[in-house]
Amino acid sequence: MVKTVEEINERIKKGEAVVLTAEEMTHLVREVGAAEASRKVDVVTTGTFGPMCSSGVFMNLGHSEPPMKMHRVWLNDVPVCADLAAVDIYIGATAVSDSEGMNYGGGHLIEDLLRGKWLKLRANAIPTDCYPRREIQTYINLASVNQAFLFNPRNAYQNYACATNGSDRTLYTYMGVLMPNFGNVTYSSAGELSPLLNDPYYRTIGVGTRIFLGGAQGYVAWQGTQHRPSVERTSRGIPVGPGGTLALIGDLKKMSPEFIKAARFHRYGVSLYVGVGIPVPVLDEEMALCTGVGNDEIYTYIYDYSEASRSRKPIRKVSYAELQSGKVEIMGKKAISAPVSSIRMARRIASVLKDWIKRGDFLLSEPVEALPQEGTLNTLDIREREDK
C-alpha cells in the first residue's frame, strides 16, 4: 500500500493515524511482515539522547546604551564566539571555562539558560564611531535576550563506532572512561530507535523535516558536518559505523532541561546531551521494512582508542544486540560493554513524539530538499605551501 505524507497528515488531523515507536514497529514487522505492517501503520517515531559535541546556541543579546560591537565575550567565564555583527553570539557546547576549566563549559551554559538561571556577561570591544562602548559587565537570562536558537552542526549520527583500550593505562575519552587491556567497550547509539537507522537512505528525512528537538518542535536544517553516506552498508542498507549526520535547528526558548543536559567527560571536556526524535512516514512496504530494523541487524566496528590516529584499524565487527547484552567478546575474553547514550531517554522521546502526533499537535513535513546519498570525507593534510 502506498501513502503520501499529505494523506498521513489528513489522518493525523482526524485523529485516525496509527503511530508506533521504532521498537514497537520492529516487533510488528517481525510478527506480520513488512507488507502487512505498511498497511497498518502510518508513522514510526524514533528517538536518541546522546552526547552531541557539535551543538550550540545562536543568541542575540540586545543592544546596550551606548551600543557596542562585541569582540570578545564571556558568559560565566566561558568564552563564546562573537564577531557576528555587534551583539550576536554563538555558545559552543564544548567551550570550557577560563577559571574552572573542564568542570564548566558551553553545555552547562545552555542547560543553565533552560533552567532560567542568570549568566554573567562580560565583553570587550574596539570602539568605533557607531559603537563607542569599550567594555560591559552585566547579567542575562533566556527571557532577557532576543532570539536564542539551538543550531547543532552535527547531531543524530547514523550509527557510531565503539571504543575500547588496548593499552596498559586508563584512557579518558568522549566515549567515557576506557579501562586498560580491553577492560571495557563503550558504544553510543540508540540502535533500532535511532532516527537515521530507520531511514537509511534518507528517503523521508531531509532539509526542512519537522522533528522533536530538546522537548520542542525543531527542524532539520541541512546535512550535518561529516555527513558521510558512502560507507560500508549491510544488505539492508544500514551503515556499519558512522554514516549520515544532521544539522538541526530549534527555538531554545521552547525547549526543556529534561531533554538538553550538560555533560562533563572526565579529562576530555564538556559536551551536551541532546534529545532528538524524528517521525518516519510509512509510505510503503519499503519504509515498513526500513523502520522494522532490529538491533541484531545493526552492526558497527570496535576500535582501539589507544591508537591515537584518524585511521585506526577496527578490531572486530559487533551487533547492537551483542553490545546491549552487557558483555562483548574481545581479544579472547568477555569485556563489559556499556552505553554512553541513554536508551531509556531515547525511548521516552520516541513515545512523547508519538503522543504529539496522535493528539494532532505535530504534523509531518516533506523534505524541501533531499540529503546527499553519496559522499565521503576529506582529511586535513599538513601542507608546506599552497598546492598548485
Place this chain on the structure above:
Amino acid sequence: MAKRRLVLTFPPEVVERPVVATLVKEFDVLTNILRAQVHEGEIGRMLVELEAEPENIKAAIRYLQEIRVVVEDAIKDIELNEESCIDCGACTAVCVPRALNISPPEWKLELNKERCILCGFCVDACPLRIISVRF
C-alpha cells in the same frame, strides 16, 4: 555464617598494629580487604568484608572499637542522585563488581550498594557528576 561490609578508620597509633591478622586468628573472622589506604603515622582507611558466625563478627567489632578503630557500614558511602540520572550507563563501563548495572528491558540504572567496593571510578565516569563516593 554471616557477612558484613565495613569501612574501618584507623587512628595513626593503630595503623602499625596487625589488626586484620588478629581478626582472623583471635576471632575466627574471614577478612577480605577490598580496598585500603594505610600510611604510617597517618589515618588509615580500609573497606573489608567480614565473614563469620554472627557472634564472632560482633566480638570482632567490639575489639576494633576498643582499640579506637571507627567502624561504619560501607553501604552509606556511595550516593547516586537518582532524580538527576539520565540512565546513560557510562558509569557501568568502569564498575567491575557490577554494583552499577544497566540492562534491557528497562534500561534504568541500578545501584546495588552491597556490591560496591568504593573504588570511586564511577565518580569520574559519570558525565553528569551525580555520583559521590566517600572513602
